[in-house]
Amino acid sequence: MKILLLKDVEKLGKRGDVIEVKDGYARNYLIPKGFAVQATPSIIKHFQDINKLKEEVKQKKIIKLQAIADKINRLTYKASLKGGKEGYFGSITNEEICEFLKSKDIEIDKKQIELEEPIRTPGVYDVKINLGEGISGVLKVWVVKKEEK
Incomplete structure (x- = not known):
């Protein structure tokens, strides 16, 4: 019997493979x-259409990211x-960087900011921001000493 796998089977x-198995194995297990489901031409086409839509959505998301x-x-x-x-x-933390990005109309979660520990000394830092799908950006952070008045 020809079946379409709905899940990965060791x-x-x-998932998505069309394979040939014994009738009893397919019907009873x-x-x-x-x-799995029995692989008819309409089911195979439907599954391919769904996968195509998912891929298009993923590509749009990648372009946006x-x-x-x-x-x-x-x-x-x-x-x-x-x-x-x-x-x-004091220090510069994920929350501060997140607020700065919000002010620039970039909505991210503070957990996406890869800052091992808060910045506590002046200098120039490259802070990696993981956006997902293997895409990340690098924000340049300049930390200067506040002038006392």
Whole structure:
């Protein structure tokens, strides 16, 4: 019997594969457990159409994420830390960077910002922002000493 796999099945194939199995195995195990359906031309076409739509949606999402990454790559965030003879007070955190990006109409979650620990010293930092689907942007963060008045 020809079947279309709905889920990955060990030693048989991956989701979407059309394979030939014994009738009893298909009727008594694969189909009742929801691992497969009998492969008719209409079901195969329907499954291919669904996969095509999913791929189109994924491609649109990737294009959108790439545009956001390009926008992030062009941005520079200038922040300041209070400092004295003893050192610097405060830090630049994921939340601050997230708020800066929100002000530039870029909505991301603070967990997407790859900052191992808060920035506590002046300097120039490249902060990686993981947008998903293997796409990331790098925000340049300039941290300067806040001028005391």
